[in-house]
Amino acid sequence: MPDMKDEDIRIGVFICHCGSNIAGYLDMEELSEYAEKLPHVTLVQRNLYSCSEAGISEIKKGIMEHDLNRVIVASCTPRTHEPLFRSSCAEAGLNPFLFEMVNIRDQCSWVHMQEREDGTNKAKDQIRMGVAKAALLEPQEPIMSDVQIRALIIGGGISGMTAALSLANRGYEVVLVEKENKLGGMLNRVNKLGPTMTDASDLVDGKILEVTEHPHITLFTSAKVNAAQGFIGKYQIDIETESGIKKIDFGVILIATGASVYTPEGLYGYDGQRIITQLEMERLFKKGLDPGIKNIVMIQCVGSRNEDRPYCSRICCQTAVKNAILVKDQIPEAKVSILYRDMQMYGVENEEMFRDSRAKGIRYINYDPARPPEVESNHVRVYHALLGREMSLSADLVVLSTPLIAHEDATEISQILRVPIDENGFFLEGHVKLRPLDFATDGIFLCGSAHFPANIREAVAQGLGAASRASIPLSQGSVVVEPIISFLANEDACIACGLCVALCPYGALEIQKTAKGEKVHVIDVACKGCGCCAAACPQNALDINHFRDRQIFAAIEAGGAGAR
Amino acid sequence: MLDVGRHPNIELLAYSEVEKIEGQAADFRVTVRRKARYVEEDKCTGCGACAEKCPTDVPDAFNEGLGTRKAIYNYFAQGIPSTHTIDADYCRQLIGKKCGICEKTCQADAINFDQEDRIIQLDVGAIIVAAGYDVFDPSLIPEYRYKEISNVVTAIEFERLLSASGPTGGHLDRPSDRAVQAEIAELEKRAKKSQRALDKFEKKYEEGSGKFYENYKAGQYKDDEDYKKWADKYAGHLAIVETLNTLKRKAETFAVAKRLAFIQCVGSRDFRFYPFCSGYCCMHSIKEAIIAHEHEPETQSTIFGMDIRAVGKGFEEYKARGGNKSEISYMRGRVAEITEGSGNNPIVTYENTLERKVESQEFDMVILATACAPTKAVFELAKILGIELDKYNFVKTNPQSPVDTSVPGIFVCGCAGSPMDVPESVAQASSAAGRAAEMVFQSQPEKEKAVA
Structure with a gap:
């Protein structure tokens, strides 16, 4: 808008007493007399509470009767009250962005309670600054943009499928892109789920069926996201499928790409046969455990909590305990030992499973990372940190608990969608505590082990949660900024x-x-x-x-x- | 909180309790008791003038009783809504004494001593239980002597002491020292009062109390009642001043707490109380130790725990950083006993499991990482809602549907379901909201289901 002529600017200054919060410490009389003399100020009024109904109607009346085209409220903090004052201006026909707030409470009277004169002078400075800025304010209109009512979900593991179903069940159109030729992700390779010890295939097959049959879900397997353009509400995505590139528009995107299991090449004599990972152990269970196995040693923190990978992978302890229990259930006379640093059995269910495992006779041996166990033929030698002596454990099978690591595709996806990853290669959420399922960028969401290793309960909860976050722009149909x-x-x-x-x-x-x-x-x-x-x-x-x-x-x- | 308070789609019913539900998923009727605040919500602006003038001090629940608030109060400074509430158990007017100062002070005319509880009915499609948890009461563990040894505090009390808006302004003043400071303040008040009484005598007889007292003791003025009063007053005053000076000399030696012991699994992983792991306590102990070290770089902390469970994103790294940069040492072992040594210093006796020795160490303060205890409120609420609880009285859920309760249309999130940290609670809150929306959508007639 063209600059308003100086003489046309008419500023109203409303000075709030905030009961005694301001009036008790500053000279209100002096403040209002001072404000009256400032350039462009047409009206100065004091209110007991500017935010009360009476205060608001004074402001509206002022705008209409004095033809104000700028309004200043000198009171508390914009964090709590700016929306109220802005909308009051709008109700009186003034563009809400011609409103300016001056915080003479939190930033003045509250911090200068013992300095009436200096505090009053500071409030004058603040009001003078507000008036100077207000004279140059420009009207603004909110920015609106339509949202394409369709969600893209990248990754068809448990978290992605849960999210897809949650959105589809609310009537939104969902496109699910899975890199492999089959849905299910990591769970396809898992035997049973702790702590319930139910078959992983029951859960995953059930979900796959639901997803495949859902009328609102379009599924692309053996497919990947190739290119992306746009922003919240209007993403144009190229999906590379077996039948060529599909260009589809989306309003929101969910990343549910999961994680990989670290393969401990060169650690503890890993050979994939007698010395295997927990994931390979799952396969052994599925094939049927050799009943001749009598001694199993599991080693925790293989390739994690070290210099290369400083993080704790959260779910390996519960996996080890679950598998140890399953061994004991199948071969009660087997000796199962778990060599650990800290048993990360957080929460109610995990700790309970941990206790049960002890009752079943599973042995726990605390090792010192400075003196790691040594795997020899048929034996594992370990310094028992609590007994303070070395021991040798017979081992027909050694199972290494290796961490989940960021998916190799994560970097590429992060570049295509322009979202960050952290130092360990996992996707970096918008806020560690308060926005665990969002990115800083609006319109893109995150769930499951793509964020950080998660168990079933957590992956499902996050899938539901990310879907819930994503449904907000979808249900509103537009974004207003x-x-x-x-x-x-x-x-x-x-x-x-x-x-x-x-x-x-x-x-x-x-x-x-x-x-x-x-x-x-x-x-x-x-x-x-x-x-x-x-x-x-x-x-x-x-x-x-x-x-x-x-x-x-x-x-x-x-x-x-x-x-x- | 602020966002909730001003969201156009959220109707906030604070200071209210659910009394009854009827109906089923997508069609619940909920009866809610809106407890009397004795303050009109639509009039109160939250300015706090009433609380400033209120003459009645009440232990401040928000600050874990470490400070005081008034009988008319806002639960804490940024509390939403900012509507004040009168504590009917303490308010002079409401317990039948003469007062009404707040009513006179309130310029918004919001005080209403005649207000009564109101019962309202809500028609809702879904219900989400987010009733949280209770802090385990460590006085149930006799060997830790919580409440007996003043410098043994809970983690939440310690949070308040660390907080800039807390009762100590963020200084780690020890509770034993604060008690002495409070005594000094009380004695100073009394000394002032007795000095005023002495002033009156001095003015009346135009003589200093000291000189008078010497003469009085020497045998003069014997028979006069008024002189006897003066002499008694002066003797009393001397006694107060002497105690005061002793305490003040003692207070000069006070320093902020610098040797801190954090004790994990207080009430958790303990068959006497809660066998489960509360999940978040290892991390808050590390956090508190790091913050204490930031406040006072000479601070040294020891965290006593069986396992240090730093399992979240970035947690293990945080734990290592605490050890490297914030002088935290991690002691593997369970604390057997806390006793009190000289200078109100707690002494911690524990087994150092890595050295296989029983050791004792003296600290300035001990912080107890208390268990996430299922709250009685959830127990009561579950009866009203008809939802199942697990054996500990957390709301029962299934790992494959982590926010669904046993009753369709009723969902749960956060520590009401099981112990969890902030990011997990936030994620679950979204999950529960999503499930509620899904359920309500599913129950709509087909023709209304079409979107956009």
């Missing part, structure tokens, strides 16, 4: 250096060909307005709506002007 985003304010200045594109944490910038050559383009709905790009732009070509350089500089200059 607050217009406080980056924009190319000076197109001529942009040299398409790409610095901003590389820095943007949300994949919201791209270089495009234009009539003026290559220029950066902001994908509005993907931008979060963090300002990273505008701060880094060497040409000052980018700016952030509502926090434009000139608005901020005006506030800074007003702050420095020091009216007293």
Whole structure:
């Protein structure tokens, strides 16, 4: 919008007492007298509580009766109250982005309770800065973008299938892409599930049947995602299938690509025959265990919690205990020993299974990673850290508990979808605690062992959870973004250096060909307005709506002007 | 919390309890008791002026009783909703004494002493139980002497002590030292009061109390009642000042806690109480030790545990970093006993299982990593909802449908189902919301199911 003429700017300043939270510590009379003298200020009013019904109606009345075109509330924090004041402005016919909030409570009266005069002066500075910025505010319209009501799920293991069914059962169209020629993922190779000791095939075959028969799920096996473009609501994906490339549009994407099992080449004499991994043990069970096996030694943390792979793979202890119990159930006279560092049997069910295993006579031997066990022919020698002596255990079979490691495809998928992976190669979620199933980028979600090793309970819960997160844009049908985003304010200045594109944490910038050559383009709905790009732009070509350089500089200059 | 508070699709009924449900999946009718706050929700702005003026101090439950709040209060500073509540057990007006100060103070006219519980009915399609857990009460373990030794605290109490918004502003002041400081504050009040009384005598007789007392003791003024009062007052005052000075000298030696012991599996993995592993405690002990070290770089912590279960994403690395950079040592073993040594220092006796020795070590403070105890609230709620519980009284679920309870349409997430950490709780919350939406969608008539 063209700049408003100076004399047309009419600012209303509403100063809130917040009961006594502000009025008890600052000189309100003086504040309002001061505000009246500031440039463009047409109306100054004090409210007991600006956020109360009475306060809000005062603001609305002020806008209408005094023809205000900028509103400032000097009160508490925008974190709690800005939405309320903005919508009140809108109700009175003022564009909500012509509202500015000045925090004279949390940032002034509360921290200067013993300094009435200085506190009052500081509040004057804050209001003066707010007025200077408000004069330069521009109206903004919310940004809306349609959402393609279709979900892409990459990976057809238990987590991906669970997510697919959850979305499809809510009527959404789902496309499930599986790299292998069969659904089921890792579970296809597992014998029984702990702690219930039910057949893994019952669970996985049931899910496969449900997925295959579901009218809302389109399944591509032996397929992979080749290329991706777009942003939340509008992803264009190339899927390479046996019958050629399919180009399909999606609103949301779920990554459920799982993980691989580490093969311990060169560790403990691993040979895949007498010295095997837990996954190979699952196969032995499926084939039927040789009843002649009398002595089994399992070694935990093989290839994990070391320098190469510092993480604990979470599920190997429960797998070992489960398989140890299954051995004892089939061959009660067998001696099963588990050599461990810490038994990671967290939670209710795992600890219970751990206890049961002890009752069944499974032996646990604590080893020191500085003195790891040695596998010899027919024996495993180990220093028992708790007994403080070396022992030799007969071993017909040695089972190595190796970690789940990031899938070899993870890096490629992360590049295609422009989402990050962590130092161990697992996908990196939006927030470790609060957004475990999201990425920083909107519209892409994560579940199962692609995130970090997970057992069945966890993989299923995460599949349901990621589907739930993904259903939000699908159910709304559109994404609405607050217009406080980056924009190319000076197109001529942009040299398409790409610095901003590389820095943007949300994949919201791209270089495009234009009539003026290559220029950066902001994908509005993907931008979060963090300002990273505008701060880094060497040409000052980018700016952030509502926090434009000139608005901020005006506030800074007003702050420095020091009216007293 | 803030997002919940202002989301247009969320109606928040805080300070309320479910009393009854009827119906079935997709068509539940729920009866909810909205407990009387004695404050009108639509009027209260949460400004807190009432709490500032309220004369009644109450132990602050949010700060684990380590500090006080007023009888009219907001559960904690950023609590949502910010509507204040009057604690009917303590409020002078409500227990029949004279007061009403908050009513006079409140400029929003929100106080209503006549408010009563309200019963409301809700029609809902699905129900999600997210009632959490209780912190295990470690005083049930006699050998740890919780509550007997003041510097033995629970992890949640320690969290409050570490918190910048907590009762100590984030300084690791030991509870024994804080008790002395509180005594000093009390004595100072009393000294001031007795000084005021002495001032009156001094003004009346135009003589200093000290001089008077000497003469009084020497045998003058014998027969006068008023002089006797003065002398008694002065003697009492001297006694207060003397105790005060002793305590103040003692307080000068106080320092923040720097030698910390964290004891794992307090009530968990223990057949006397809860045989299960609570899952998250190893990590919060490591976290608390790291934060304490950040506050005070001389802090040294020992974490006593059977296994240190750092099983989440980045957890093992965090544990190793704590050991390398935050002076945490991990001691494999179970603590047998805590006793009290000199200077209120707790002494921890344990078996060092790697050395096969029984050892004792003195600390400034001991922090108990208490079990995730199934809450009585879930037990009561389960009876109302008709959902099955497991043998520990967590809501029963199946590994293959981890958020479905035994009743269709009722789901569970978080520690009400079993112990879990924050990321898992957050993920499960989404799962439960998704299952609820799925169930409600499935039960709609076919023609309404069409989307977009």
